[in-house]
Amino acid sequence: MRTREEIRRFLAIGPVQVAELDLKPGGDEGEGRHGADLRPGPGSPPVTHGEVFLLVRQAGRPVGTLLTRVPEGTDPRTALAEAARSGFPGITGAARAARVTGDTGAARGAGVGCAPGSGGERAGAVPPFASVVVATRERAGRLARALDSLLAQEHPRFEVVVVDNAPVTSETRKLVEGEYGERVRYVCEPVPGLAVAHN
Structure with missing residues (x-):
């Protein structure tokens, strides 16, 4: 119904x-x-x-x-x-x-x-919490520049989530966990496709 x-x-x-x-x-x-x-x-x-x-x-x-x-x-x-x-x-x-x-x-x-x-x-208004989802695949160099830019913005309440889509190597995971620690969340999506990664 x-x-x-x-x-x-x-x-x-x-x-x-x-x-x-x-x-x-x-x-x-x-x-x-x-x-x-x-x-x-x-x-x-x-x-x-x-x-x-x-x-x-x-x-x-x-x-x-x-x-x-x-x-x-x-x-x-x-x-x-x-x-x-x-x-x-x-x-x-x-x-x-x-x-x-x-x-x-x-x-x-x-x-x-x-x-x-x-x-x-x-x-007294509190800005809304924002989630930024970055879908990527095997582009650790470009991803680092994007994450630096995202983390430099001024919004007071946000999270950044990197979705590693059908990874072939562990470079993205190493970059996110090694360089960005607790400031960026890493998620692995094994099914290939941008729509799947965004969802």
């Missing part, structure tokens, strides 16, 4: 556009009328009306995500900037309701966190 309900909900999901919106600091009316740069997801066409899954940034730093809607006949950048400011009131220093239409669906599916120092964190 539960499985049928999950399948029904999955089949009811319609197409969703994917986009990034970078809000300018203090930019309620910043650059132009919008104070925001809108970019479609990689390989996606320009954003039009309809459902949009939006990555919200401020000055390049991720603030969170939200699922919202661009009403037909509305400028997507304006609609999405309004929805982002409504969903993450602290990022522009001024909380305001979405004013695009009476029902934009703004901030449906609340944002999932704030990047430290982005100006988007609410007083």
